[in-house]
Amino acid sequence: xxxxxxxTQPIYLQLVQKVIMQIVRGDLKAGxxxxxxxxxxxxxxxxxxxxxxxxADLERLTVVETRRGLGTFVTEDIVRLNQLREQxxxxxxxxxxxxxKEMGFNSNEIKAGLYEHLGDKx
Amino acid sequence: xxxxxxxTQPIYLQLVQKVIMQIVRGDLKAGxxxxxxxxxxxxxxxxxxxxxxxxADLERLTVVETRRGLGTFVTEDIVRLNQLREQxxxxxxxxxxxxxKEMGFNSNEIKAGLYEHLGDKx
Amino acid sequence: xxxxxxxTQPIYLQLVQKVIMQIVRGDLKAGxxxxxxxxxxxxxxxxxxxxxxxxADLERLTVVETRRGLGTFVTEDIVRLNQLREQxxxxxxxxxxxxxKEMGFNSNEIKAGLYEHLGDKx
Amino acid sequence: xxxxxxxTQPIYLQLVQKVIMQIVRGDLKAGxxxxxxxxxxxxxxxxxxxxxxxxADLERLTVVETRRGLGTFVTEDIVRLNQLREQxxxxxxxxxxxxxKEMGFNSNEIKAGLYEHLGDKx
DNA sequence: GTGGTCTAGACCACC
DNA sequence: GTGGTCTAGACCACG
Numbered sequence: 001x002x003x004x005x006x007x008t009q010p011i012y013l014q015l016v017q018k019v020i021m022q023i024v025r026g027d028l029k030a031g032x033x034x035x036x037x038x039x040x041x042x043x044x045x046x047x048x049x050x051x052x053x054x055x056a057d058l059e060r061l062t063v064v065e066t067r068r069g070l071g072t073f074v075t076e077d078i079v080r081l082n083q084l085r086e087q088x089x090x091x092x093x094x095x096x097x098x099x100x101k102e103m104g105f106n107s108n109e110i111k112a113g114l115y116e117h118l119g120d121k122x
Numbered sequence: 123x124x125x126x127x128x129x130t131q132p133i134y135l136q137l138v139q140k141v142i143m144q145i146v147r148g149d150l151k152a153g154x155x156x157x158x159x160x161x162x163x164x165x166x167x168x169x170x171x172x173x174x175x176x177x178a179d180l181e182r183l184t185v186v187e188t189r190r191g192l193g194t195f196v197t198e199d200i201v202r203l204n205q206l207r208e209q210x211x212x213x214x215x216x217x218x219x220x221x222x223k224e225m226g227f228n229s230n231e232i233k234a235g236l237y238e239h240l241g242d243k244x
Numbered sequence: 245x246x247x248x249x250x251x252t253q254p255i256y257l258q259l260v261q262k263v264i265m266q267i268v269r270g271d272l273k274a275g276x277x278x279x280x281x282x283x284x285x286x287x288x289x290x291x292x293x294x295x296x297x298x299x300a301d302l303e304r305l306t307v308v309e310t311r312r313g314l315g316t317f318v319t320e321d322i323v324r325l326n327q328l329r330e331q332x333x334x335x336x337x338x339x340x341x342x343x344x345k346e347m348g349f350n351s352n353e354i355k356a357g358l359y360e361h362l363g364d365k366x
Numbered sequence: 367x368x369x370x371x372x373x374t375q376p377i378y379l380q381l382v383q384k385v386i387m388q389i390v391r392g393d394l395k396a397g398x399x400x401x402x403x404x405x406x407x408x409x410x411x412x413x414x415x416x417x418x419x420x421x422a423d424l425e426r427l428t429v430v431e432t433r434r435g436l437g438t439f440v441t442e443d444i445v446r447l448n449q450l451r452e453q454x455x456x457x458x459x460x461x462x463x464x465x466x467k468e469m470g471f472n473s474n475e476i477k478a479g480l481y482e483h484l485g486d487k488x
Numbered sequence: 489g490t491g492g493t494c495t496a497g498a499c500c501a502c503c
Numbered sequence: 504g505t506g507g508t509c510t511a512g513a514c515c516a517c518g
Contacts, residue, residue, distance in 0.1 A: 011434075011501090097240065104207075113212075118232065134508080158491080172509065190255075191491070191517035194491075253375075255517080257374065329470075333479060340458065348391040402505065412494080413494060415495075433505085436502090
């Protein structure tokens with residue numbers, strides 16, 4: 001499963017997204033240890049520096065904490081994690097609606113389109 | 123309304139998106155002339171070359187045509203334009219659903235979330 | 245039958261080629277009158293200036309003559325026309341062979357490839 | 367052997383052709399690194415941007431891949447490379463035959479002409 | 489006036 | 504070091 005990266009978006013930002021997704025999905029739980037920068041680096045075939053940068057960003061977002069000599073861990077702050085999940089959900093929905101309206105679709109068309117697509121694969 | 127440009131995405135790609143949106147929304151109709159590369163350049167405060175690059179991409183996507191010495195025009199091929207609109211709609215919806223499911227939401231949660239947000243602003 | 249033009253090659257050169265082809269094929273015979281620049285212009289939807297330039301080139305190649313107030317005519321010099329035909333034939337074949345060899349094909353492969361293609365459509 | 371550039375064709379397209387030829391001939395093998403845009407630039411006495419444009423085109427044709435910070439490489443996809451060679455061969459032969467027929471030569475004359483020329487130099 | 493190409497030189501992200 | 508993007512300014516062909 002060699003996942004590849006988008007071309008126009010910086011790799012470290014894609015890594016940030018990837019980790020956030022894992023946390024929100026629950027693949028990475030509160031307090032759990034993230035792979036080391038070296039591990040991640042070899043796994044995704046990117047430079048450890050790039051991983052490091054992504055982890056730094058994640059720390060700035062207060063979703064992970066790094067403990068010296070131990071590694072990087074998902075925050076224990078469950079409130080923060082729930083908040084993160086809700087926040088991302090609202091953002092995603094909002095930008096989706098905004099994009100669709102920018103394309104000239106009204107609320108009903110959006111609902112209809114969504115139903116159609118959920119029908120096939122729900 | 124001086125819209126500015128994103129940092130992470132190349133300007134010329136943002137221009138491509140912008141024009142596609144204008145076409146899909148109907149602000150630019152089939153056969154209509156786009157502003158010249160120089161005009162667009164001064165309007166968006168970017169170099170004409172950058173606009174040129176965007177227009178070249180748009181031509182490769184067969185949504186515009188350039189006529190030597192005359193200018194760049196939205197394609198007259200209405201079928202193509204409708205296809206473009208449908209294609210973008212499906213892509214948007216698909217990636218939205220995929221993203222939401224990646225975050226661990228099921229179909230019903232997605233629908234509910236959407237309704238909630240459409241309620242406020244439909 | 246709206247014939248279109250290549251993008252990278254100047255239109256007037258493509259016109260030159262077109263006329264030469266008509267002469268070599270015999271569609272335009274020795275002494276025959278070419279359409280006026282205006283006629284050609286409207287027919288091919290190009291500027292008369294462009295046609296004019298093509299005709300000037302053809303005159304420089306001594307395959308047409310322009311007579312003031314009368315129009316542009318294929319040269320009466322039949323020797324020149326035969327020479328033209330032979331010259332073009334040899335040039336075409338030579339560059340074809342050269343191109344194929346540049347691509348790494350040897351004489352036998354070239355012959356074989358040609359037979360194959362002539363088989364379908366001879 | 368300082369090869370120079372044609373006047374009527376854009377330099378970057380001539381570069382594209384040149385590289386494709388090198389690949390088809392086997393001078394550049396699957397996975398091999400192309401010279402950097404700066405190297406090529408100085409070698410051919412053109413601006414690195416021009417080389418860059420050619421490389422971008424080649425990537426769009428999926429005959430090369432660029433790896434961030436590493437360089438530009440001939441694709442490892444050997445199937446693609448063989449397809450490329452076959453495709454170019456057929457195109458060359460087809461346009462050759464078409465051109466010759468346009469000039470009024472029939473299949474036998476084409477074959478005869480080819481044999482004549484191959485005789486001298488095969 | 490239009491788009492298309494090219495140069496020179498700069499800055500960025502990535503390795 | 505690599506490719507990718509951008510600017511400023513130039514020249515060309517075409518209408």
